[in-house]
Amino acid sequence: MKKPQEAIKSAASQCLAAFATNLVKFTYGSFHGITTILLAELYKKNAEIEISLSELTWFGSSCFMVPVGSILSGLLAQTIGPRRCLIVTSLLFIVSWILFYFAKNSVMLLGAQAIAGLVAPAIIGPGTTYIVETAEPYLRSALMASTNLSIIIGVFLTILYSNWLHWRTIVLINLISPTLGFLSMYMIPESPHWLASKGKLKQAESALSWVRGWTTPENIFLEFDLLRKTYEIPDRSSTRNSCKPFFPYLMIIFKSIDAPIDSHLAASLFDAMRILGAIVCILSVHYTGKRKLIFISSIGAGLSYITIATLLFLKAQSAYVKYIHVFNWTSTIMLILSTFLTSAGIDKVVFMYNAELFPTKFRNVGTGIGIFVFSVCSAVVNKSYLYVVAAVTLPGAFLIFGISCFVCCIVFYFLLPETEGKTLRELENHYVKTIKDANL
Numbered sequence: 273m274k275k276p277q278e279a280i281k282s283a284a285s286q287c288l289a290a291f292a293t294n295l296v297k298f299t300y301g302s303f304h305g306i307t308t309i310l311l312a313e314l315y316k317k318n319a320e321i322e323i324s325l326s327e328l329t330w331f332g333s334s335c336f337m338v339p340v341g342s343i344l345s346g347l348l349a350q351t352i353g354p355r356r357c358l359i360v361t362s363l364l365f366i367v368s369w370i371l372f373y374f375a376k377n378s379v380m381l382l383g384a385q386a387i388a389g390l391v392a393p394a395i396i397g398p399g400t401t402y403i404v405e406t407a408e409p410y411l412r413s414a415l416m417a418s419t420n421l422s423i424i425i426g427v428f429l430t431i432l433y434s435n436w437l438h439w440r441t442i443v444l445i446n447l448i449s450p451t452l453g454f455l456s457m458y459m460i461p462e463s464p465h466w467l468a469s470k471g472k473l474k475q476a477e478s479a480l481s482w483v484r485g486w487t488t489p490e491n492i493f494l495e496f497d498l499l500r501k502t503y504e505i506p507d508r509s510s511t512r513n514s515c516k517p518f519f520p521y522l523m524i525i526f527k528s529i530d531a532p533i534d535s536h537l538a539a540s541l542f543d544a545m546r547i548l549g550a551i552v553c554i555l556s557v558h559y560t561g562k563r564k565l566i567f568i569s570s571i572g573a574g575l576s577y578i579t580i581a582t583l584l585f586l587k588a589q590s591a592y593v594k595y596i597h598v599f600n601w602t603s604t605i606m607l608i609l610s611t612f613l614t615s616a617g618i619d620k621v622v623f624m625y626n627a628e629l630f631p632t633k634f635r636n637v638g639t640g641i642g643i644f645v646f647s648v649c650s651a652v653v654n655k656s657y658l659y660v661v662a663a664v665t666l667p668g669a670f671l672i673f674g675i676s677c678f679v680c681c682i683v684f685y686f687l688l689p690e691t692e693g694k695t696l697r698e699l700e701n702h703y704v705k706t707i708k709d710a711n712l
Contacts, residue, residue, distance in 0.1 A: 286408065290407070290415040295453035296399060296454075296457070297419050298453070299426065300426065301423035303365070303392070306443060312535065344390070345393040349401065353462045354398035369443055373443045400624075409695050412628075418554055421551065426449070431543055529580070530600045547615075548615075565616065567684070568616075569617025574677030579606050580603050
């Protein structure tokens with residue numbers, strides 16, 4: 273049992289390490305924010321940069337290079353470590369922002385998007401893996417949720433800036449976060465788990481001492497001994513993948529549902545609710561567990577999407593013309609409510625599971641595979657969105673979203689265990705026991 277002063281120092285060092293990674297993750301959020309802004313700008317007639325519908329949907333697919341980057345980032349993190357992987361990511365994001373700023377045509381925009389898409393998985397995968405491998409069980413979920421909060425804040429602030437600033441000015445402002453992220457990653461140690469997996473036990477011991485409150489090796493002897501033994505046992509495997517795509521057509525959707533407020537303001541409120549949802553997740557996940565949050569958010573979001581689909585369908589019927597104003601307000605509120613529900617649950621928890629459930633020796637690669645599946649699904653949804661709406665109408669698209677939420681809820685109920693409060697070793701042993709029971 274740690275003394276109160278030691279416990280505070282240990283929590284502080286882990287929070288500082290998480291804060292450094294969050295600076296890099298903030299960049300990922302601001303990138304999605306500028307994608308949303310540019311889609312709304314490029315969709316206008318006489319846009320500043322000419323772009324075809326096909327190019328626009330590729331741009332809107334938000335990082336069409338993410339599937340490739342997902343595999344590469346996992347392999348890179350497994351080779352050089354998640355910390356160094358984040359350092360490389362920060363540098364490439366700086367290059368991407370510079371290319372965005374000087375973009376004069378669609379080729380330059382898609383080039384900037386491709387670079388960002390290639391390195392974005394390193395933020396989602398290795399960035400989360402780093403926190404999983406440095407945080408203690410009682411802090412792990414909250415710190416993982418904080419990384420998603422930083423992404424949402426990045427989106428929120430970027431879209432908020434668009435109320436007053438030109439998008440090129442916003443790009444210059446967003447250069448600050450990857451620069452600070454690059455510098456901050458030099459101040460923290462590499463993941464103790466990754467170092468131990470490479471046989472660098474002395475460095476692993478030093479890194480573990482740092483993230484346990486800048487303490488001495490004697491005070492982390494038991495934990496380090498368990499860490500050392502982890503890499504002396506045979507490899508075990510378990511896999512789970514999850515997918516919830518980021519949706520970049522936000523301002524276009526608010527205009528399509530005839531939101532009674534300005535689309536820029538509506539988008540800002542949308543992301544403000546994402547921030548609130550992330551805070552709720554951080555504060556509640558340790559007490560409720562992850563499974564309950566998934567079920568509550570999936571069911572709530574599903575009902576919200578189906579409600580929107582119903583209202584949009586009724587609004588098209590002449591018998592309900594006098595209720596159009598009410599329908600517009602209700603649809604807007606339900607859309608904003610849906611993002612609060614997803615942000616407080618499934619949007620955060622699936623990435624926690626993706627980082628927790630893979631075996632220690634292959635966590636970086638496994639997480640990369642999970643992000644690969646996520647990014648492929650996300651790219652397909654975002655690339656096809658405008659075509660889907662043209663084929664099944666906007667109410668039909670929201671009906672599909674609602675049904676998908678309920679399907680995910682059923683799948684998660686049967687497949688996912690509760691991981692809250694358990695050590696990584698306990699989670700790995702859970703699947704070893706499951707495999708043994710299945711073979712009996």
